[in-house]
Amino acid sequence: MKVIYTDSLVIGGGLAGLRVAIASKKRGFDTIVLSLMPAKRSHSAAAQGGMQASLGASVKGDGDDENVHFEDTIKGSDWGADQDVARMFVNTAPKAIRELSSWGVPWSRVRKGDRQVVINAEKVTITEKDEAHGLITARDFGGTKKWRTCYTSDGTGHTMLYAVDNKAIELDIPVHERKEAIALIHDDGACKGAIVRDLVTGELIAYVSKTTTVATGGYGRIYSVSTNAIICEGIGAAIALETGVAPLGNMEAVQFHPTAIVPVGILTTEGCRGDGGLLLDKDGYRFMPDYEPDKKELASRDVVSRRMTEHMRKGKGSPSRYGDHLWLDIRLLGKEHINKNLREVKEICEYFLGIDPVNELIPVRPTQHYSMGGVRTKSNGESPELRGLFSVGEAACWDMHGFNRLGGNSVAETVVAGMIVGEYVADYCENTSVNIETSVLEKFLKKEEDKITELLERETGENVFELKEAMQETMMTNVGIFRNGDDLQTAVDTLKDLLKRSKNICLKNKIRSSNPELVEAIRVPKMIKLAITVAYGALLRTESRGAHSREDFPERNDKEWLKRTLTYWRNESDDLPEVKYEDLDIMKMEMPPASRGYGVDNTIHHPDTEKRVAEVEEILKANPDADRHEIQNLLMPIEIPEKFRGQNERVGRGFK
Amino acid sequence: MESLLKDTVKNSRIPARLDFLQSGTGLILGLFMWVHMFLICSVIFGKEMFNLVAGMMEAKFLSSSGHGWPILVVFAVAGVSAVFVVHAALAIRKFPHNWKQYKILRQHVKMMNHKDTNMWFIQFITGFAMFFLGSMHLIIIMTNPEINSIASAGRVNGNVMWPFYALLLICVELHGTIGLYRLCVKWGWFIGKDAKKSRKRLQLLKQALSVFFIVVGFWALTAFYMIGRQI
Amino acid sequence: MEQEGRKLTIQILRFNPQLEGDTPRMVSYEITEAPGMTIFIALNEIREKHDSSVQFDFICRAGICGSCAMIINGTPDLACRTLTSKFKDGQIKLLPLPGFKLIGDLSVDSGTFMRHMNERIEGWIHDIKADEVDFNKLEERMDPDVAEEIYELERCVECGCCISACATKRMKDGFLGAVGFMKLARYALDPRDKRSDSDFYEIVGDDNGVFGCMSLLGCEDYCPKDLPHQTQIAYLRRKMLSVK
């Protein structure tokens, strides 16, 4: 039995995982990162558009601060977010970006003087302030009041991930590559590490640790078309679910991005629209202003995606052999801008579509993009029910995104959560010691060993690739942008059947070491379970909130549904998870529920809302002299690690 | 004792100097070959022209006897030979060190069929060939410093030396022009704003120079040959 | 451009070093071309329909992560963004990237290599004062042009094409290789990195470093991200030569 001991085990070498690893290593704890492949290949590298942080250096970000960022985030989440967490997040994001700058991210900078930009299809000249010259600049993104999305051309995630990984290399943090965590070791209500399969040798290794942090990214690949990397299969969340103890949160909250290219689903960044790109229908008509006269193409993602789908349903989509699609037009931005700031987009168009976006339209369609749900954690990043299990990044439901994430808030979340949760992870390492009986380890190891042996020995049975495809298709057709009870029921039924069949997978290639089919066979049953939590959660939630949009229940129903979904998979033999709900306490909200400001407001309000609104007003009235920091503290005091409590400086404004 | 502590030993500056020296000697040889070629080519315009040029090289116009000093040629040859030897010695470091490396190189060149790599392979082969051919030529000239159309033509025509010169010519021209091109990309000369475009242009120029010198060289060789046939 | 339903013959070098007694061999697979088919799609089809044991690495399938570099008809490139329609005769021959440890078939271990490379060049910002920076305060300013220039060099995806394309690297194992030069040039350009030229000389000032580069420029010609290798290596060479 091969066992590796460490203090802080981090599963996932993306931005989130690496940042946690850095935090625990800096505090002096032995740290190991596991990754399916080299850390720098993690999907974080694909984030093109940018990272939100309210630095307010660009003139179009004037007046931006934590409050505005907070408001945008909560509105974006359709009030589904945990406001404590969102607050911690907005306060820390400026520090995170500055830290990354010192680690080497070449953030695009403000250039003083005039520059031409495209706003609402018109060329406009804006004048950047002299005193902001050389500070980190920002671009416009959907669903934000200010230009707040900081970027490096369109390689933001890439440069961030490289800087963070290089920092990890500097700190000598080992990344064990081509290792897949396939089960968590837990005992006595505490997580004690993971059972890990070496993807090259096939060996199973027990990693034993004080803390285990799941930072494995999203689960987009339960859908057949997704902007996600093909390794975004949600295995981290699945193994947490399989403990039977740790719950997943808000799994039904799945975001669709408006502009992925057709048919392959590769993303063209929101930066395209942020920088002035337009959406056109088959007649070359710009339709978004008809639906959203205010924010137009730059409404929240869920909104734009829905509007596009609506428009296509009216027969306005351009037909193609892969179904209808719409067009993204960035021609008006000009060659120079595209070559410099949207170069990856240009490359993608050239290589995958054979077109030049400088002169041609890009065929796009809303496509699965982001998983708001994931391993449910408290605001310190720890599972509420399994001690020592932490989770960060897209894999987690730390819950600052609620039911819809804003563009640019995700890479920001990864590093901010990494910083904050990283401190709590280190605290936990400081205060505990692992003791685990060898027999327990053996039990966990043996269980996985047996499963694999069984897979390799089975002579007849199901084809794993077919099962996977069936699952992905079901999710695509029945659990998409617009959902309804019938389709969701179909999805749940189909998935239950697939889950049963997945217990009978038979492999053609019976090698124990590097064997891609075996990798699939281990993953697919886990993925089907995740798919069920999504479909089932969506079926039960009879309202529309953020990205979860029910045609049969179009209104947001705060009265009954202002709560977070928690999903447990209690027994291996179950075919459905247990679903519980956790109320969001309006009386503690800094920003009580209101209208998001898109379309008609059909919210069914909660009785507490009115009470809280009055209360907030009262607090404001009672403290006429308090500054915004004091007010914030009065409305919703939050706990945040000492290190990150300072106020953030902004150019021309100081620390106010 | 200090040298036992690895970190305190700084990297030597010698590799930098050697690299520079290699390029320097290459440049001298490369440019020398242009001049050499123009001089030799005088034979195209007839024996007299060649003799005149050769005479100038021996500074015949300075000596009252009109004989000049062939010793000057010996000095020149010695100088060039020194550069040649230094260059060759430095270049050998870049050769494949053993059979295995050579095999990898061959396989790589074949698989990739990449222009600049192919060119280097040519440089390697021609350099290797010149190791012998060039030295021989230099030794011959050094030991027979008398240069005039008759002597030269005799050398070219006699002892079936014609193929020897043809081979040397091809080697030196390919090697030299590629070498000069490489110098430009290596040190970033003549790059301008658009490096990729400039490189294309340099490649064309290199191609043109190779062809030009080889054509002219063969013309001269033919001329020597004809003269040789007459004597 | 794309011939409907044409047959593609895809030859793959098959070899699994994990299996005792396995020997390298070329195996041919025939598949039907689909519109817009990339080698990524083709290989997955082979794995799903023909032989589930074929090994290869794709992650982003969008030309972003650099994991899918392989030798495609003789030259290194990113397989995920190579359209099969590019090959007029429908013949595609795939080999794993040479110069890296083979994991199996088309999959190589470029990760370990890149980690060592980064350790060797110490590919991070060196600034002893970095830990004292107060992140509540305004960040250090940077000229917008400098930021752009750095980004140009940061676009490297560590795919390894430049390593496989370099005869020098192939022959001489200790040679740093273009990706290392690129990274080093990036840090040399960055005002936040306080290393001096002579510090950099310690890393690349020898025949395994920039003076070993024979300017073959396979790196420049096959870098899928079109990084300016020629200019940057020349720049490093001059810079290193000038170190006293």
Ligand SMILES: Cc1cc2nc3c(=O)[nH]c(=O)nc-3n(C[C@H](O)[C@H](O)[C@H](O)COP(=O)(O)OP(=O)(O)OC[C@H]3O[C@@H](n4cnc5c(N)ncnc54)[C@H](O)[C@@H]3O)c2cc1C
């Ligand atoms: C195309 C695209 C563009 C985007 N653009 C933006 C943007 O502009 N702005 C923004 O804010 N957000 C953007 N996002 C979202 C954002 O990039 C991701 O949410 C974020 O990077 C996730 O980071 P992460 O660290 O949580 O996970 P990842 O970066 O996905 O890392 C997951 C890690 O976990 C490892 N792993 C997974 N499973 C296992 C296992 N079982 N065992 C061991 N290791 C495992 C993987 O190897 C990997 O290292 C974009 C997303 C996509 C798909």
Ligand code: HEM
């Ligand atoms: C024994 C004879 C010679 C040998 C073995 C030889 C070998 C080589 C080799 C291997 C290189 C490549 C070096 C590298 O890639 O870094 C080279 C470069 C070069 N050679 Fe030669 N060579 C010889 C003679 C000559 C002659 C006669 C000339 C003049 C025409 C010449 C001109 C050059 C030039 C200009 C370069 C480029 C220099 C550089 O890359 O730094 N060489 N030589």
Ligand code: HEM
């Ligand atoms: C100072 C040194 C040199 C002198 C004086 C010299 C002189 C001559 C002379 C006189 C000839 C005519 C043929 C003959 O008489 O043999 C000749 C031809 C030639 N030399 Fe040299 N040479 C020198 C150096 C070199 C070097 C270094 C090279 C290349 C390695 C070289 C390559 C050639 C070639 C290729 C020819 C044939 C040219 C032709 O007719 O096309 N020479 N040289």
Ligand code: SF4
């Ligand atoms: S420099 Fe280019 S070829 Fe080399 S690893 Fe980076 S991206 Fe790949």
Ligand code: F3S
């Ligand atoms: S291919 Fe190799 S030799 Fe130098 S120019 Fe590039 S590193």
Ligand code: FES
């Ligand atoms: S799979 Fe990421 S570059 Fe090809």
